[in-house]
Amino acid sequence: MRGLPRPAPASRPLVLGLAAAAALCLGPVAPGPAAADGVTRAIDAARAAWVGGDAGGALAALAAAARQIRAQQAGALAALLPAAPAGWTRSIVTSPAAADANGGAEAGAQAEAGAGAEARATYARGDDRMTLAVAAGGPAAAALRPLFASPSVLATAGTVEHFGGRPFLREGAGAYVTLLDAGTVLFAEGSDPAALRDLLGRADFAAFAAAGGASGAAAGAP
Numbered sequence: 735m736r737g738l739p740r741p742a743p744a745s746r747p748l749v750l751g752l753a754a755a756a757a758l759c760l761g762p763v764a765p766g767p768a769a770a771d772g773v774t775r776a777i778d779a780a781r782a783a784w785v786g787g788d789a790g791g792a793l794a795a796l797a798a799a800a801r802q803i804r805a806q807q808a809g810a811l812a813a814l815l816p817a818a819p820a821g822w823t824r825s826i827v828t829s830p831a832a833a834d835a836n837g838g839a840e841a842g843a844q845a846e847a848g849a850g851a852e853a854r855a856t857y858a859r860g861d862d863r864m865t866l867a868v869a870a871g872g873p874a875a876a877a878l879r880p881l882f883a884s885p886s887v888l889a890t891a892g893t894v895e896h897f898g899g900r901p902f903l904r905e906g907a908g909a910y911v912t913l914l915d916a917g918t919v920l921f922a923e924g925s926d927p928a929a930l931r932d933l934l935g936r937a938d939f940a941a942f943a944a945a946g947g948a949s950g951a952a953a954g955a956p
Contacts, residue, residue, distance in 0.1 A: 818857055863925055864924030885901065
């Protein structure tokens with residue numbers, strides 16, 4: 735890019751290391767061959783841009799690689815969302831969606847906002863609705879870590895209930911949130927409290943935490 739100084743050779747390993755960190759910090763996702771190849775191509779493009787003196791191009795390529803990794807992570811989280819209970823239907827959305835992983839205004843906005851990966855299921859039965867959402871690597875975990883630092887601190891924030899041995903902070907009769915690890919948040923709400931508690935009882939929290947993975951491990955335990 736004209737007008738940009740050529741980076742000093744000694745500093746290039748730092749940016750190339752960031753490329754590897756982008757792949758590692760979002761957790762142990764197992765993408766398909768095509769997606770993995772897309773990430774590799776984006777990282778290779780970042781390397782070529784940086785070596786060529788195009789710092790902006792290198793950053794854009796790294797952002798594209800990170801978006802594709804997040805999309806794969808969101809897909810892994812979505813696969814773990816509980817099936818619809820009998821009599822209910824389920825719809826799932828992920829963010830970033832696979833269709834947005836290669837760029838675009840929405841993907842760019844998410845990258846600018848520091849968004850992580852999210853999978854959200856909405857369950858419907860007549861007029862009743864339930865939502866279960868899992869987010870990894872986003873800002874919500876940082877906000878919740880102080881509350882979930884210890885049981886005594888959490889108790890000062892409101893009513894605490896346990897599902898699967900994990901503490902959940904309850905708001906009203908039908909909204910719950912918990913920190914699965916230092917970087918993965920689970921949120922649930924619904925109009926039928928009994929059905930919502932049953933849904934939470936069927937969720938595999940350990941699997942969600944593993945899919946959220948190193949996005950939280952780097953920050954330390956909650």
